[in-house]
Amino acid sequence: MADTYDVIIIGAGPGGYVAAIRAAQLGMKTAVVDREHLGGICLNWGCIPTKALLRSAEIFHYMSHAGDYGLSAQGVSFDIGAVVKRSRGVSGRLNGGVGMLLKKNKVDVIWGEGSIAKAGEVTVKPATKSVEGPPVPAPKGALGPGTYKAKHVIVATGARPRALPGIEPDRKLxxxxxxxxxxxxxxxxxxxxxxxxxxxxxxxxxxxxxxxxxxxxxxxxxxxxxxxxxxxxxxxxxxxxxxxxxxxxxxxxxxxxxxxxxxxxxxxxxxxxxxxxxxxxAVGVVGNVEGLGLEALGVKMERGVVATDGLGRTNVPGIYAIGDVAGPPMLAHKAEHEGVICVETIAGMHAHPMDKGMIPGCTYCHPQVASVGLTEAKAKEQGLSVKVGRFPFAGNGKAIALGEPEGMVKTIFDAETGKLLGAHMIGAEVTELIQGYVVAMNLETTEEELMHTVFPHPTLSEMMHESVLDAYGRVIHT
The missing domain is CATH 3.50.50.60 (FAD/NAD(P)-binding domain)
Known part of the structure; x- marks a missing residue:
């Protein structure tokens, strides 16, 4: 039957559309349900458009400080309408890209608000809500409201801004x-x-x-x-x-x-x-768990999100949850990886639960902040004996050449085993650098292996090496 699937995913955000593509790759007939935008909050109203805004601010900052680089720029100004238009354009381009990826992988898109009438059955009604203005028109080729059957239903409905009593957003002030x-x-x-x-x-x-x-x-x-x-x-x-x-x-x-x-x-x-x-x-977000029929089905909740077993499975057979709706950390990259783990579990593959201690976090302010693993305080709270290394941006040639000499790389090791417990950075481009430590942690790299790794010169990444050396009293450039 045309309305019967192996997997239906409710929500086409980072977790949902990635799960859909992976399911299709594994030979499962797959559909994804959404009511307002492919790519979810991250792509349309979060991660991506904010980075576009911040990039405009970064360029404006450099233009305003052109003299610091031996340059001259007069009458520097901005058009906030044009800045916003660029940001929305970036999101629009990527939104279309998600649609193309789903089509390429033969994933059906069902447009509307989905709920689970009973295990194995998804009811889709016309969309009644949208972030901006009236309901968003369905993408070309999308299926409409109706009842659809699936052996497995994955809830990937994301989260929304938390509102405090008496300080509810009014969209004006x-x-x-x-x-x-x-x-x-x-x-x-x-x-x-x-x-x-x-x-x-x-x-x-x-x-x-x-x-x-x-x-x-x-x-x-x-x-x-x-x-x-x-x-x-x-x-x-x-x-x-x-x-x-x-x-x-x-x-x-x-x-x-x-x-x-x-x-x-x-x-x-x-x-x-x-x-x-x-x-x-900006006091956090809450999971979108309402209106899905989860309570009536007896799906267990914990602290306002859907409880899962680490592989995406809820306590009700055939119903799964991934991404923000399944709890913190509420990050797009966590949702994507969780989607893959969930689908591979459904396919009978030997998937492993995600180690949330190895999920990096990035904040794209100026200066940037990035981290993975335990903070120094958390490591000590766990009773671990630690070695801590630090290296300042001021000691790095590339940072000075970039005009970005303020910042630091900090690494935390288990003093007994040499295990990398955490890495924390502040400064230029640290959101790109952090993945080096994430890979090292996943490979269970020790301090000795990191110290013997050759880093290219001149690069900001050299500070990662120096921070490791500093933890063991072998730092060179400070």
């Missing part, structure tokens, strides 16, 4: 990342609530483009999941750029004016009020 990506005009002042990757990236973008920015973080340090030493360096750099930062602080009340918001903020030093043109709420 209180923004989520959706509105922050498409400003019609540049705000003169901005209050960012939350200093995780989303909050810090927007703070960095808007500050570089000239807005007065204040970041409020409830935890004692910004970038709470990062190593404390790296986060402290980041804070100094951000404050040097003019970003105001309040930690151990909480927004308790927001009053809206005609064209601005006034936030009441409680800190350990007392209460203060800050008025800004816009407020960006």
């Amino acid at each position: 209180i923004w989520t990342y959706f509105e922050a990506m498409v400003p019609k005009e540049m705000p003169k002042s901005l209050l960012v609530m939350g200093s995780g990757a989303i909050g810090i990236e927007f703070a960095s973008f808007y500050r570089t483009m000239g807005a007065e920015v204040t970041v409020v973080e409830v935890m004692p340090q910004i970038l709470p999941v990062e190593d404390a030493e790296i986060a402290a360096m980041a804070r100094k750099r951000f404050e040097k750029q003019g970003i105001k930062i309040l930690t151990s602080a909480k927004v308790t009340k927001v009053e809206k004016g005609a064209n601005d918001v006034t936030a009441t903020i409680e800190t350990d030093k007392g209460t203060q009020q800050i008025t800004a043109d816009k407020l960006i709420s």
Whole structure:
């Protein structure tokens, strides 16, 4: 039957479309259901378009500091409409690319809102919700609403911005990342609530483009999941750029004016009020678990996300979950890899659960921040004896030549075994460098093997080598 599949995936984000392609590669008849955009939040309203915005900000920064490089640029300015248009164009191009990949792999696209009526059966209704405006038209060739059967159903519905009571986004004065990506005009002042990757990236973008920015973080340090030493360096750099930062602080009340918001903020030093043109709420995301029929089927939930066994399987046979809806870390690359593991499990292959301790995290602010594995504090909390190496960007020839001498590479090893426990970086292009340590950790590389690895010169990657050497008292260039 045309409406019967081996696998149906609800959600065409990074996890969903990658799972669909892998299932098709393995010979399974596959369909993916979505209601508004192929590629999901990451491609359309997250990872990709924000990087396009940040690239524009980076170029603007270099143009504004042309004199630092012996160059001259007069009357440097920007058109925020053109900046946004470029960002949306990048997303649009990649959205089309996902559609082509699905077609190439003979994956059917079913357009609408999917739910699981019972194990093995997916009901698709017309789409009623969209990020922007009316429902998005179905892609050419997509199947429509109806009932579809599948031996295996994978839930990959992603997540949405968390809203705090009394500070709900209104899309005019209180923004989520959706509105922050498409400003019609540049705000003169901005209050960012939350200093995780989303909050810090927007703070960095808007500050570089000239807005007065204040970041409020409830935890004692910004970038709470990062190593404390790296986060402290980041804070100094951000404050040097003019970003105001309040930690151990909480927004308790927001009053809206005609064209601005006034936030009441409680800190350990007392209460203060800050008025800004816009407020960006970046206090995390919540899984899209509603309206799928999961509760009626008895699918187990944990902390607002679907509980799985590490291979994507839920407690109900034939129903699986991957990506943000299956819990943290809520990252696109985690979702993609999880999708492959889940599908290979369905195919009877010997898939292995993902080691979440080896999933890298990247924040594309200026300076960039990247990490993998345990922080120094976490390693010590686990009772491990550690050796820690550090190497500054100021000691690297390529960094100095680039005009980027501020930053650091930090590595953490088990003192007894030489196992690489974690790596943490801040500085230019560290989001590209971090994968070297990720590969090393997956290969169970020891400190000795890293010390005997030849790194090319002159490169930023040499700092990775020097940091390892420093952990064992053998650093050369400091």
